[in-house]
Amino acid sequence: MHDRMQRPLSTVLAGATVVLRRIRAGRELEARLSALGFVPGETLHIHRNTRPGPLVVGVKGSRVMLGRGMADKLAVE
Amino acid sequence: MSGTLRMALAGNPNSGKTTLFNALTGARQQVGNYPGVTVEQKEGVCRRGGAEIRVVDLPGTYSLTAYSQEERVARNYIIEEKPDLVVDVVDASNLERNLYLAVQLMELGVPVVLAFNMSDVAKARGLEFDLAEMSRLLRMPIVPTEGHRGKGLDELVAAAHQAAASAAGYRPAEIHYGADVEQVLAQITARLEGQLPRAGARERRWTAVKLLENDAEVQAGVASGEVHALVQAEQARLAALLGDTPEMLIADGRYGFISGVCQKTVRSTVEARHTVSDRIDEIVIHRFWGLPIFLGLMYAVFWLTFTAGTPPMDWIDGLFGWLGKTVAGFWPEGSESLLQSLLVDGVIAGVGGVLIFLPNILLLFLAIAILEDSGYLARAAFIMDRLMHKIGLHGKSFIPMLTGFGCSIPAIMATRTLESRRDRLTTMLVVPLVSCGARLPIYALIIPAFFPQAWRAPMLWIIYVTGIVLAILCAKLLRATLFKGESVPFVMELPPYRLPTLKGIWIHMWDRGGAYLKKAGTVILAISIVLWALTSFPTLDAVDESLPAEEQQAAQLAHTVAGRIGHALEPIIRPLGFDWRIGTAMIGAFAAKEVFVAQLGIVYSVGEADEESEPLREKLQQNYSPLVGLCIMLFMLISAPCMATIAVTKRESNSWGWALFQLAGLTILAWLVTFAVYRLGSLLGIGV
Numbered sequence: 001m002h003d004r005m006q007r008p009l010s011t012v013l014a015g016a017t018v019v020l021r022r023i024r025a026g027r028e029l030e031a032r033l034s035a036l037g038f039v040p041g042e043t044l045h046i047h048r049n050t051r052p053g054p055l056v057v058g059v060k061g062s063r064v065m066l067g068r069g070m071a072d073k074l075a076v077e
Numbered sequence: 078m079s080g081t082l083r084m085a086l087a088g089n090p091n092s093g094k095t096t097l098f099n100a101l102t103g104a105r106q107q108v109g110n111y112p113g114v115t116v117e118q119k120e121g122v123c124r125r126g127g128a129e130i131r132v133v134d135l136p137g138t139y140s141l142t143a144y145s146q147e148e149r150v151a152r153n154y155i156i157e158e159k160p161d162l163v164v165d166v167v168d169a170s171n172l173e174r175n176l177y178l179a180v181q182l183m184e185l186g187v188p189v190v191l192a193f194n195m196s197d198v199a200k201a202r203g204l205e206f207d208l209a210e211m212s213r214l215l216r217m218p219i220v221p222t223e224g225h226r227g228k229g230l231d232e233l234v235a236a237a238h239q240a241a242a243s244a245a246g247y248r249p250a251e252i253h254y255g256a257d258v259e260q261v262l263a264q265i266t267a268r269l270e271g272q273l274p275r276a277g278a279r280e281r282r283w284t285a286v287k288l289l290e291n292d293a294e295v296q297a298g299v300a301s302g303e304v305h306a307l308v309q310a311e312q313a314r315l316a317a318l319l320g321d322t323p324e325m326l327i328a329d330g331r332y333g334f335i336s337g338v339c340q341k342t343v344r345s346t347v348e349a350r351h352t353v354s355d356r357i358d359e360i361v362i363h364r365f366w367g368l369p370i371f372l373g374l375m376y377a378v379f380w381l382t383f384t385a386g387t388p389p390m391d392w393i394d395g396l397f398g399w400l401g402k403t404v405a406g407f408w409p410e411g412s413e414s415l416l417q418s419l420l421v422d423g424v425i426a427g428v429g430g431v432l433i434f435l436p437n438i439l440l441l442f443l444a445i446a447i448l449e450d451s452g453y454l455a456r457a458a459f460i461m462d463r464l465m466h467k468i469g470l471h472g473k474s475f476i477p478m479l480t481g482f483g484c485s486i487p488a489i490m491a492t493r494t495l496e497s498r499r500d501r502l503t504t505m506l507v508v509p510l511v512s513c514g515a516r517l518p519i520y521a522l523i524i525p526a527f528f529p530q531a532w533r534a535p536m537l538w539i540i541y542v543t544g545i546v547l548a549i550l551c552a553k554l555l556r557a558t559l560f561k562g563e564s565v566p567f568v569m570e571l572p573p574y575r576l577p578t579l580k581g582i583w584i585h586m587w588d589r590g591g592a593y594l595k596k597a598g599t600v601i602l603a604i605s606i607v608l609w610a611l612t613s614f615p616t617l618d619a620v621d622e623s624l625p626a627e628e629q630q631a632a633q634l635a636h637t638v639a640g641r642i643g644h645a646l647e648p649i650i651r652p653l654g655f656d657w658r659i660g661t662a663m664i665g666a667f668a669a670k671e672v673f674v675a676q677l678g679i680v681y682s683v684g685e686a687d688e689e690s691e692p693l694r695e696k697l698q699q700n701y702s703p704l705v706g707l708c709i710m711l712f713m714l715i716s717a718p719c720m721a722t723i724a725v726t727k728r729e730s731n732s733w734g735w736a737l738f739q740l741a742g743l744t745i746l747a748w749l750v751t752f753a754v755y756r757l758g759s760l761l762g763i764g765v
Contacts, residue, residue, distance in 0.1 A: 025566075027291060027324060028144045032568060034328040035140035037174045040321070041329075047355075050364050054459055054567055060174040065459050067466075067567030 009057070010071035014049045018076040025073045033074075036064050044076065082130045084123075084237055085155060087182060088166030089175050090137035091452075091572040093194045096581055097166055097224035098134040101125070101234075116150045117493070126234045133160065139174070141181045143294040145496060155187050161241040162188040164233065166224075169199035169206065170573075172343060176335045183217070183249040184286065186279040188240040191219040192233055197226070198573075203346040211342040216250040225578050254286075254330035257318060261311040262286065265304065272301050289323045354573040358456065367460050374453070375479055378444040382437050389436035397429030415613075423609030428602055435594065437514070438487050439586055441480060445491065446585035450577030454494075455569060462567050468549050469556035471500040472567060478504070478548070481511035485722045489729050499560040503552055505726055506739050509718045510548040512541050515670040519713050522674050526694035527706035536707075544714055547746070604720055608665060612639040612676075634679050639664045653712065653751045654705040654759075663712075667720055670713060704764035708751045715747035 006021050020042045023030050037060035038044075045058035054065045066074075088094035102121025119134035135154055136147035143149055155163060165182055167175040182189050193208065212219045218236045222229030240247075253259060265285040266278075273281055287295035288308045299305070312323045319326060360366055401421045408417045448454050454476065462472030470478075473494050481488035488508045495501040520540060524533050614637055624632070634640045643661030650660055658680040666673035674693075681696040697706070717723060717740045727736035758764055 027322075029566060029568075030322070031140065031142045031144055031324060031328075034325070035142070035174075035177055036568070036570065037177075037332075039328050039332055040325065042332075048362070052463055053362075053364075054462055056362075056459075056571055060171070062171045062174055063571040063573075065455070065567065065569045065571050067462065070566040070568055 005077045006075045007077065008072045009044070009046075009066070009074040009076050010049070010055065010068055012046050012049065012076060014046050017043060017045045020044055020074060020076050022075040023073060024075065025070075029070075029073075036060075037062070038064075038074065082128065082162075082238065082241055083158075083160040084130050084132050085158075085160040085163045085187075086132060086134045086166060087151060087155075087163050087178065088137060088192075088194075089139055089168060089171075089178060091570060092137070092166045092168040092171075092175060093224040094137055094166040095134065096578055097192060097194060097222065097230075098132065099578075099580055099584055100224055100227050100230055101130075102132055116146050123234065125231055126238070128238065130234065130237065133158075138178065140178060141185075142290070143292045146498075147496075149294060152185070155182075155185055160187065161244065162190060162237055164190050164192050164237060166192045166194050166222075169193050169196045169221075170202055170204065172199075172204075173332070173335055173339055176338070177331060179215070180252055180331050180334060183215070184252070184279075184283050186247075186249075186277070186283070188244050188247045189217050189249065190233070190236050190240050191215070191217055192224075192229075193219050193221045194224050196221045197223050202352070205344040205346060207342040207344075211338060214250065214338045214341065216248060225575075225581075250334075252330055252334045254327060257315060258289070258323075258326055258330065261289065261315060264311065265289065265308060268301075268304050268307055269299070272299060272304060286327060290327050291324060352573065354452075357574055358571075361453070362456050362459055367456075371457055371460050374448070374457075378441070378448070378479075379482070381444050382441040386436040386440045390433055393429070393433050393435070397425060397432070400429075401425045418613060419606070419609065422613070423606045424602070426609075432594075437484065441484075441487055442588075443582065443586045445476065445480075446582045447577055450575065450581055450585065452572045452574045455571050458567075458569060459571070466567075469553045470504060471495055471497070472569075474500060474504045477508055478511060481508040481513060484515070485509045485511075485513050485718050486725050489722065489725045492729060499556075499562055502730060502735060503555045503560050505730060506555060506735070506742070507548045507551045509722055509739070509743060510544050510551060510715060512544040512714055513670075513718055515719065516713055518674050519670060520710055522677075522694065523697065523706045523710055526697045527701075527703040540710055540714055543711065547715065547750075551746070604667075608639070608667070610638075611642070612637050612665060614638060630679055631681065634661065634676075649748075652755070653748065654701070654708050654755045655712075656700075658700075659709065663716075666713065667717075670719060673713065702765045704755065704758040707758075707764065708755050711754060712747045712751045715743060715750055717743040 009018070009020075012018055020038060020040055022040060023033060023038065025033070042059060046055065047058055047063060048056040052068065054067050055071050057064050057066055057071075086094055086098055098119065098121065101123040116136050121132050121134070123130040123132050133154065135151040138145070138148045138151050141148055141152040154160075163182055163185075165179045167179060179189065179191060191212075193206075196206075199206070208219045208221065218240060220229055220233045220236050222233055254262065262282065262285045265288060266281045269276075269281045269284055273284065276284070284295060284299070288299065288304070289312065291312075296305070315321075315323055315326060321329070361370055363370075404425060405417060405421045408414050445454075448457070457475065458472035460472075461475040465472050465474050474492075476494070477488045477491040479488075480491050485508055488511075489505050492501045492504045492508075495504060520537055524536050528536050612634065616633060616636070622629075635644075640657075640661050642664055643657040643659075646660035646663075647655075647657045650656075650663075658677070661680055662673050662676035665676035677697075678693050681693060701709075723736045723740050726739050727733050730736065
């Protein structure tokens with residue numbers, strides 16, 4: 001079921017709050033991300049998103065820096 | 078229960094675990110390496126509450142998968158060494174994510190005590206906790222602690238003793254992964270009974286969960302093809318049924334459990350959106366100001382290391398000079414004693430050559446410790462990431478590269494912060510290309526000898542830039558060939574700024590400094606003695622006494638093994654424009670680059686020469702062209718730095734293979750580049 005409302009995390013503006021829907025990455029990366037709190041259904045708050053640098057995302061009470069390529073692989077809405 | 082209590086300390090990075098470890102064990106710590114891997118092993122002794130406790134500080138991890146060395150080391154320590162208990166240090170201001178590790182520790186079956194750390198920070202953020210209820214729900218003791226203030230430690234120790242004493246009746250809460258997954262787990266567990274006859278129910282369940290999670294290490298440990306087939310079939314079925322990978326289902330189950338616990342026990346009273354950290358970050362990782370601030374701080378680190386480090390360095394230099402003279406004084410003037418020579422020229426000179434760098438190294442590590450403990454280094458990685466990525470390195474590679482401008486040894490040690498072995502090895506191998514401080518005397522000698530005033534600063538700049546450019550090119554080459562693969566994606570926690578503890582910084586600094594002393598010192602001392610032997614034997618029996626002392630020295634040197642090797646090397650280095658004298662000096666330079674200047678002095682019968690020596694410069698001018706001067710500097714820049722570097726590479730990469738590859742690679746690269754420059758220059762008639 002492909003939800004048309006989903007978009008890559010990298011496109012979300014700073015200050016917004018979204019919900020993570022899917023992670024399009026290999027197993028290892030998925031495991032690393034879940035250990036940091038990135039699981040489908042989790043609320044994410046975008047603190048910084050200024051090209052070309054990495055994003056700063058608030059998840060489960062902490063801040064995590066994500067490279068842009070990484071943020072492209074997270075589908076949110 | 079007799080004997081010393083054995084406690085393992087686990088927890089997320091940035092949870093204050095190390096501070097707590099320092100507070101518990103004080104100076105009674107030992108840092109080493111786990112055998113076979115390059116993960117640091119820290120052990121200490123805690124003497125609070127009367128009894129002795131052996132504390133092992135496990136690597137900081139977010140989880141216990143098999144994907145990283147740190148995680149494997151942490152969980153294997155618990156499984157194989159079977160400590161009496163594990164204290165999980167939890168950052169109270171970040172509870173949900175920190176508990177992800179706690180629930181996994183619970184599944185291992187070892188008694189767990191939760192150190193509820195940074196409770197003051199959480200309180201300031203308006204968070205309130207019902208610890209009694211939380212303890213009841215998790216079925217484990219929870220002790221509030223403030224590691225950086227030394228609070229709660231006695232209570233923690235008491236709880237630890239209690240937990241160990243009641244280990245037999247330990248029954249942690251069990252995670253329920255949802256009916257479908259639970260059914261599959263039951264099936265796998267049942268099938269495992271035959272495979273793991275001596276395992277308890279808890280161990281079998283843990284194995285089942287891990288198999289479902291595709292844990293490579295656990296999979297390798299289970300021999301039965303039948304079990305594997307079952308697991309694979311069920312994974313596919315669950316995926317089709319629930320629309321998620323098994324790993325995701327397990328993660329969901331864990332977070333679901335945690336969420337349930339937190340909902341009942343955590344209350345947020347204030348909506349704290351912008352913290353102090355945020356406000357600092359607005360400037361520090363500002364789009365425009367971030368980089369200048371970063372460069373400014375790096376400059377400050379350098380300044381601290383080399384300017385503030387100079388007086389102690391001079392002092393140590395003086396001390397060893399005095400020591401040398403005193404020991405030499407035990408023998409009559411003009412004595413030919415071998416022992417005297419060994420002690421003065423070999424041992425004292427060799428050890429002095431290493432210890433002289435100690436102030437630099439300590440100051441550099443002090444600066445890095447402050448930056449790291451305060452949380453700034455994460456911001457630096459953020460700022461440098463894109464640039465580093467273009468070179469094929471990771472954001473975290475920047476600090477080692479920068480450190481390399483001072484000395485390669487701590488730089489290579491600093492690569493420990495890189496998680497991926499690929500990134501780590503690439504950085505380690507190219508770091509020596511960045512011109513280290515020990516090469517400066519060589520440039521200081523040669524540049525004024527061959528180049529007019531106006532050319533001097535530009536020449537020095539050209540050398541440094543060449544080093545940087547070569548480092549970049551080699552990094553790219555390595556990443557394209559040997560260390561091919563996706564660059565580790567940049568995912569890193571951004572911890573809030575914290576005020577580093579003095580104790581923490583101090584221990585941090587001596588950790589690394591002590592390692593430098595021990596390892597580099599023993600290796601350099603040994604090889605210094607070898608080199609002393611090479612440059613002293615065999616002696617010329619019939620020296621023409623009528624010649625001045627310096628020329629006698631030069632004749633002696635030509636006769637020794639080093640001298641002969643120098644002659645033997647000549648055919649290889651002739652194409653670079655070098656002769657046997659430079660060859661001989663190069664051999665000494667292998668121990669430490671500064672030796673090059675002194676050896677060159679001896680070879681040219683200038684006697685005691687250093688980089689300010691005008692007579693030596695004159696000799697160089699007479700014998701070589703500016704082009705050769707440049708070539709000497711290039712060769713010294715690119716070729717392997719002191720062999721202590723090779724030794725440290727071996728230690729940090731845990732392999733002689735990579736260390737020797739570095740040595741060979743750098744030497745060959747040096748030869749090729751110098752050859753190209755010399756030939757091209759000769760052809761074009763520049764500087765000849």
